[in-house]
């Protein structure tokens with residue numbers, strides 16, 4: 001029917017699988033492509049290989065409707081359609097922190113040589129500024145029998161809201177070749193997104209470099225906002241202030257805004273930590289490292305929260321966790337996700353285990369990924385099971401089921417009624433009223449000082465989902 005286009009989505013990890021399913025949901029004919037045959041088989045059978053609310057439904061519905069298929073064959077992709085989205089991962093390089101563009105280059109090479117006629121390649125991955133220009137040169141050299149244009153269209157979706165964020169984005173950003181003012185790429189993409197743009201959605205066109213920078217700047221800003229409030233919480237800890245009341249109060253200023261001002265264990269996940277490091281590394285390559293040197297501090301403030309959580313637990317345990325039973329509630333880097341990449345919760349759990357605690361972890365969705373990344377921790381089958389005989393319970397990810405947990409339910413199970421709220425998500429008064437020693441990260445700490453705690457290193461990751 002009218003407006004239906006044929007397109008491929010190359011790279012079917014978190015971003016690509018969501019994008020492919022959502023483009024089919026808009027009515028398009030979509031072919032998902034990935035080099036990972038297991039992933040492709042699973043997606044083709046209608047099973048999302050990770051947890052994301054609603055994605056399963058969208059995937060199944062569109063496969064059933066015949067609008068969505070998956071393949072590992074790039075020749076098929078080259079023939080299938082004239083618009084090709086790139087959603088492959090751009091992970092962090094181990095030493096420099098810079099982005100690793102290997103998967104992106106490999107995907108471009110696998111596709112472009114096989115193209116015939118006119119095509120539009122649309123990058124969605126988060127990349128260092130300058131990548132589009134570089135890839136375009138590579139594409140021009142590879143496209144012997146085709147005329148291929150490149151646009152950069154960054155994705156802002158949040159895990160846990162991926163489908164909604166894709167179908168109802170705050171804005172759509174499209175970067176095109178500044179050397180081609182006559183480019184039709186932005187119009188072509190507006191056609192792809194027609195159904196979204198029918199609902200008023202800002203459609204912002206700009207040059208490649210700006211579009212690339214929009215994405216990393218947005219994430220750098222969000223990370224800075226979180227570290228800002230966490231830095232203030234360090235002050236509150238020694239001065240006796242209440243960082244939550246403070247965030248509420250400053251958040252009423254519309255210029256500041258209350259969202260992303262939740263103090264606690266800080267940010268983790270597959271994007272924010274890696275993106276600020278890659279952005280800082282790129283600034284250095286460009287000779288303006290000092291412009292983003294504050295991002296190193298944003299990173300440091302964030303990592304110090306993990307250290308502070310470990311220290312708070314040690315203080316609460318009279319200086320040492322050696323031999324203590326510690327229940328860690330939460331393993332995912334945030335609620336509504338099974339992603340444990342750079343998870344603050346698991347970094348704390350691992351550090352406590354290193355310091356001799358007997359740690360039991362429970363998470364509603366992330367147990368499998370957590371156990372693969374941290375096989376030596378003990379995993380319990382429920383929050384109460386993790387809390388059985390615990391000397392201290394830590395809430396490390398603010399899943400609703402932990403937030404709404406009744407203190408009385410755990411009171412008879414634990415060895416000692418001591419709870420550390422590392423996400424400041426519990427109603428402390430109700431825990432105190434039920435006879436618990438309630439402590440929150442970001443509030444005054446007392447008790448004997450623990451032995452020096454080393455900075456908890458960036459957690460090792462489970463298999464990458466991107």
Ligand code: UDX
Nearest residue numbers: 155156157158159260261262266267268269271333334
């Ligand atoms: C982020 C961006 O929000 C998204 O736009 C981008 O496309 C990808 O990166 P995501 O990684 O899914 O999305 O998670 P997000 O909801 O941003 O949370 C990131 C981390 O910050 C989580 O660990 C979360 O617990 C933490 N966080 C968030 C806080 O500590 N405090 C807050 O107030 C908000």
